[in-house]
Amino acid sequence: MKKIAFHINSLAIGGAERVVTNLAAQFVSEGYEVVIATEWQEENEYVPDKKVRRVSVGLEKDEEGKGRISKMLLRFQRLRQFAKKEKPDVLIAFGKKANYRSLLSTIGMKQKVVVCVRTDPAGHYDGLAERIQTRMLFPRAAGYVFQTKGQRDFFPEFARKKSVIILNPLNPKYIGLPRPEVREKEVVHSGRIVDFKNHELLIHAFARVHQKHPDYVLKCYGPDSGDGTWEKAEQCIKELKAQDYVKLMGGSDELEKLLPKASVYAFSSDWEGLPNGVMEAMAMGLPVVATDCPCGGPATVICDGENGLLVPIRDEDALTEKICLLIEDRNLAERLGENARKISETANGQAVFMQWKNYLESL
Numbered sequence: 001m002k003k004i005a006f007h008i009n010s011l012a013i014g015g016a017e018r019v020v021t022n023l024a025a026q027f028v029s030e031g032y033e034v035v036i037a038t039e040w041q042e043e044n045e046y047v048p049d050k051k052v053r054r055v056s057v058g059l060e061k062d063e064e065g066k067g068r069i070s071k072m073l074l075r076f077q078r079l080r081q082f083a084k085k086e087k088p089d090v091l092i093a094f095g096k097k098a099n100y101r102s103l104l105s106t107i108g109m110k111q112k113v114v115v116c117v118r119t120d121p122a123g124h125y126d127g128l129a130e131r132i133q134t135r136m137l138f139p140r141a142a143g144y145v146f147q148t149k150g151q152r153d154f155f156p157e158f159a160r161k162k163s164v165i166i167l168n169p170l171n172p173k174y175i176g177l178p179r180p181e182v183r184e185k186e187v188v189h190s191g192r193i194v195d196f197k198n199h200e201l202l203i204h205a206f207a208r209v210h211q212k213h214p215d216y217v218l219k220c221y222g223p224d225s226g227d228g229t230w231e232k233a234e235q236c237i238k239e240l241k242a243q244d245y246v247k248l249m250g251g252s253d254e255l256e257k258l259l260p261k262a263s264v265y266a267f268s269s270d271w272e273g274l275p276n277g278v279m280e281a282m283a284m285g286l287p288v289v290a291t292d293c294p295c296g297g298p299a300t301v302i303c304d305g306e307n308g309l310l311v312p313i314r315d316e317d318a319l320t321e322k323i324c325l326l327i328e329d330r331n332l333a334e335r336l337g338e339n340a341r342k343i344s345e346t347a348n349g350q351a352v353f354m355q356w357k358n359y360l361e362s363l
Contacts, residue, residue: 004360005088007057007079008099012042013223013251014192015276016094016118022198025049026169026353037082039075044223049189057082076355079105082085090114090142090360096124103137112142112363120271120295121154136251145356147274148294164359167301168274172255174283175344179262183330185216187323188262188286190255190277191269193248194225198291198314199233202268205319207240215277218246218266223251223260260284263333264326270313272297279347282308289322289332291315301347307339 004027011017024034028051036048039058048054052062056076059071066074083106090112093102099115106113115138117125125134138144138155144163146152152163187206191197199220230248237246239297252258259265265281267290274296274297281288282301288308290298302308309326311318326333345351 003086005035005037005091006094007037007091007102008094009039009098010042011036011038011045012047013044013046015168015273018276020094021046021048023353023356024052024167026349028052030031035086035088037079040156050299055082068323075101076105083109083111090363094118100133100137103140107140110155113140114143114145114360114363115141116145117151119273121151122294123271125154127349133198143359145359148300151273154283154295156263160233164355165346166355166359167352168276169349170278170283170344170347172349175278175348177260178257179285182261183263184261185261187216187218187264187266188221188259189266189268190221190259190281191275192222192225193220193230193233195227195229197227197268198268198270199234201316201319202266202316203233203236203240203246205243205316205323206246208243209323209327210245211243212324216263216327219249220247221249221252222256255280257285259286262286264289264323266319266323267291267298268319269293271295273299279343282343285337285341287326287337288340289319289326291319301343307342308336316332317318
């Protein structure tokens, strides 16, 4: 195999986009030709390696005003033209719409397509339209890449038989950081401020933690997703009169400097794919308490009581209790944090790249 193409909506700051950008860089460093086909360009994006070509397969500005069907057909046509021109050995689609678009656009071609599921299938692949498209199009795929067993087991047997589960690659900057001599009295969270991450649950739980441990603060790092969650979190903080000890810190490119000295990393999502924030916190040696959310992302990397703690989703009592436990039992917290570091052995960039490479070559 010499040429790989990725198809994704954009390279906006996000988990799937980061994985595509990193994988593309690793493949070109191994001598592969790599092209990334995107539908549009965002203001704030990951920058691909200079050796990676990026091609737009989306709509032109004067086409945005067309009807829904016309725009959909144009997108299929552009991606099909891309595949015919580039002739990649494999086209790897990331995300639901990219998966369906890639499979439909290559009908009648010998193009191998690998679909990648990046989120909880329940609620995203179980609607009537999605069930029809999955039944019609997914059998065409040459392979399937999932992040968790929960994702894999959602799909029919034909997909499971040709699938592989691969973790997200860790950014090297989170691996091998020195162990802090003293922990700051902080509980931290990282990730976009978006509804399904349930920051309100975390804020309410920490307000109760603060009653017991008034010298601790909660710092939430992550950009505003623009869906109104930031404003709801601010209102929640105001109603609890927690402005002095709950902070929305905004996005940062230096989490490896800001997080490692914290006492606890808390994760409160209602659902996720495989959360990069949890994996990065573990790699940095942070004691982690996370919701055991579908489709099993945290449970894929956390063994409860060994390298982190799992709590039920939307359970404020359990989240409060486990954060307090990690604050109060520092021996337990440090043991969990130290064991959590071992995730870098299986999720470092080279290990993940080799899994991708071996799988793609097998196809």
